[in-house]
Amino acid sequence: MDLTIIIPLLNEEESLPELHSWILKTVEPLQLTFEILFVDDGSTDNSWECIRTLCKKHSTTQGIRFARNFGKSQALHAGFAQAKGNVVMTMDADLQDSPEEIPVLYKRLLDEKLDILSGWKKKRYDSVLFKNIPSKLFNWAARRSSGIYLHDFNCGLKAYRKEVIKTVEVYGEMHRYIPVLAAHEGFNRIEEQIVQHQARKYGVTKFGLNRFINGFLDLITLSFLHRFGKRPMHFFGLWGTILFLIGFSFAVYLGVDKLYFTPDGRLIAQRPEFYIALTTMIIGSQFFLAGFLGELLVGQQKNSTRYSISEYLTTSNDT
Numbered sequence: 001m002d003l004t005i006i007i008p009l010l011n012e013e014e015s016l017p018e019l020h021s022w023i024l025k026t027v028e029p030l031q032l033t034f035e036i037l038f039v040d041d042g043s044t045d046n047s048w049e050c051i052r053t054l055c056k057k058h059s060t061t062q063g064i065r066f067a068r069n070f071g072k073s074q075a076l077h078a079g080f081a082q083a084k085g086n087v088v089m090t091m092d093a094d095l096q097d098s099p100e101e102i103p104v105l106y107k108r109l110l111d112e113k114l115d116i117l118s119g120w121k122k123k124r125y126d127s128v129l130f131k132n133i134p135s136k137l138f139n140w141a142a143r144r145s146s147g148i149y150l151h152d153f154n155c156g157l158k159a160y161r162k163e164v165i166k167t168v169e170v171y172g173e174m175h176r177y178i179p180v181l182a183a184h185e186g187f188n189r190i191e192e193q194i195v196q197h198q199a200r201k202y203g204v205t206k207f208g209l210n211r212f213i214n215g216f217l218d219l220i221t222l223s224f225l226h227r228f229g230k231r232p233m234h235f236f237g238l239w240g241t242i243l244f245l246i247g248f249s250f251a252v253y254l255g256v257d258k259l260y261f262t263p264d265g266r267l268i269a270q271r272p273e274f275y276i277a278l279t280t281m282i283i284g285s286q287f288f289l290a291g292f293l294g295e296l297l298v299g300q301q302k303n304s305t306r307y308s309i310s311e312y313l314t315t316s317n318d319t
Helices: 016-030 047-057 072-082 099-111 128-146 162-167 174-184 210-228 232-261 272-298
Strands: 003-009 034-040 061-066 087-090 116-120 158-161 190-194 309-313
Touching: 003 016, 003 072, 003 099, 016 034, 016 047, 016 099, 034 047, 034 072, 047 061, 047 309, 061 072, 072 087, 072 174, 087 099, 087 162, 099 116, 099 158, 099 190, 116 174, 128 174, 128 210, 158 162, 158 174, 174 190, 174 210, 210 232, 232 272
Parallel strands: 003 034, 003 087, 034 061, 116 190
Antiparallel strands: 061 309, 087 158, 116 158
């Protein structure tokens, strides 16, 4: 299959028919084999019924439904697992991403032999105070810390080679950092494409200011995991050793000073150096133990992405 279009969504029943029709109108003239995969992230409106209707009418359309809301990262992970296309594109379901960008992204990804082509909403129609300014700050911090110079990490419109999405594991709220995760796996041919941004036509945004706070925290987590995720002892063991040596040095100093220089009868426990030694040795030992536990966990293969699919629609059956 040439192309898979993955659309994660939450309560977007009004926009789905229009979006689906717009995608078909854009993609069918390209004469590609393609599939449209909707991932319903626990919608409480009639989004799933709309997807069910579209799947019955169109053989190119499929749907996955989560038992409850698990988040966009899990929705993308489920879509990536089912994707069959050699090129995989993601886009939001709120009509703010234009399907007319699909041919340009598809052609450029293949012609330039890229791993990822990320959309850049250079001109936005969101609130300046509550979305544009925080988004600029967030993207600046992401560029500085990751070394990947994309202007818009949050853009939902992206194109990937199949090998990328089958290798990268998206978990937590890491969907905005898929290019970073891919680069960590060796997929370094990453470029961006200026795309149109549409004003929201139906409903309300599902993201608030807390996504930027969570984004910064995820960025710190990602940076730490990249440097020490596979060797936690290098971090915890180093700091544990330093703290333990500091504490041990204070303990030796107190013992020597008590025996040879100030045998005045004052208890060692009455001196502040004693508590510094005790605290740093305990914390150092705990850090060292955390490093060992981390190494044990790294040694075990685990899947940190969890979700429950309640229904899966294909062209051959309804559920």
